[in-house]
Amino acid sequence: MSSVKFLAFADLHHYPEVFYTFAPERLAAIRQRAIDEKVDFVISLGDFGGGKPLDLLAEYAAFPMKTYHVFGNHDTDNMTLTEAIKAFDMPGKGYYFFDCNGFRFIILDNNYVNIDGSILHFELGNYFPHPNTREILPAEQVDFLKETVGASPYPCILFSHSSIERECDQTPGRPFRSAIINRQEIIDVINQANSRSPGKVRMAINGHYHRDFLRILDQVVFLDLNSASMEWVNNPHDHFDRELTAKHTYAANTVIYNEPLCAVITLDHDGTLQIDGMKGSFYKNVTREMTDNPPCDRSGRPCTANIQSVKMKMFYR
Ligand SMILES: [Fe+2]
Incomplete structure (x- = not known):
């Protein structure tokens, strides 16, 4: 097998009575797309x-094919980590890897x-009062990443929430500044592996920001994957019917995508x-x-209801 095909989606935010994301319908559509596209696996x-x-x-x-999870910041807001590991059926502590069709997929937990x-x-919300010291990949996971990439006979793809x-904006109190604080340690692992063996780490995919953005750095394709459901806006708006906002606590703090945005990646x-x-x-x-909110996030990326389609060929030498 020389190729692998998977479906990726992010930030479904199924939270009845809090968000209006009609997530069960979205997940059913994602399931159908995964079946139609005959993907090898699906990852959230x-x-x-x-x-x-x-x-x-x-x-x-x-789902009738393998499914995987990456932990996001909100996945343990109302559950302990132990409860969430059980509920999500997470291997180990929430970071792990698997191999499929001659590729290695490495799931990190930066929460x-x-x-x-x-x-x-x-x-249980312990990170809410600490906006400037959140999003860290602990040393044991940096070591895990280094060892897992180093021992891999296959090209590697990384997933993180x-x-x-993204650059890490350290300005206190800024929303969405939450890139991984020690991201440079991860980039060093990637670049060292690729300098020894070009094409060893080929791609890294994240969710969290509800943005559609693609960037290539040092021959690694970084995909900022849009949300499957909606965008959060700090200042609420009054464009939705009162009936809807009365039934859903934070609906007025969202703009909502009609479609269950997801990507099939080959x-x-x-x-x-x-x-x-x-x-x-x-x-x-x-x-x-x-809405009464800046149009772009701190990285200057606008909110669109799209995930771009791309076909490219990377030359690793
Ligand atoms: Fe998030």
């Missing part, structure tokens, strides 16, 4: 839900916060990389620009 890039989304987790686990010198996993390529050993994205639209035509 985190923030699958809020509360305790046990019913939908069971639906996901029952850690430094509180008074202790590095703690996000749990937060971005490895990688070939010869360096070909194809992303089949989706063009979508906004619920009630309400866009972020119509």
Whole structure:
């Protein structure tokens, strides 16, 4: 087998009565696309839900192909880490790897916060008061990454909820500054592996920011994967019906995608990389620009209801 094909989605945010994401319908459409595209597996890039989304987790686990999770920051907001590991059926502590069709997929868990010198996993909202010391890849995971890439006979793809390529804005109190604080350590592992063996780490995919952005750095393709459901806006708007916002606590703090945005990604050993994205639209035509919020995030990336489609060939030499 020289190629692998998988479906990736992020930030489904199934949280009944809090968000209006009609997530069960979205997940059913994602399932159907995965079947139609005959993918080898499906992966959720985190923030699958809020509360305790046990019913939908069971639906996901029952897909007719293998399914995987990456932990997002909100996945342990209403569960302990131990409960979440069980509910999500996470191998080990939440970081792990698997091999498929001659590629290695490495799942990282960057949901850690430094509180008074202790590095703690996000749990029951403990990270909320610490916006400037959150999103860390603990040393044991940096070592795990180094060893797992180093021992791999295959090209590697990384998954994390937060971005490895976004710059980390340290300005206190800024929303969405939460790139991984020690991202440079991860980039060093990637670049050292690629300098020894070009094409060893080929791609890294993240969710979390609800943005569609593609960047190539040192021959690694970084995909900032859009949310499958919606975008958060700090300042609420009044464009939705009152009935809807009365029933859903934070609906007015969102603009919502009509489509279940997801990407089918095909990688070939010869360096070909194809992303089949989706063009979508906004619920009630309400866009972020119509709300009282800056149009772009701290990295200057706009909110669109799209995932771009791309076919490229990388030459590793
Ligand atoms: Fe997130």
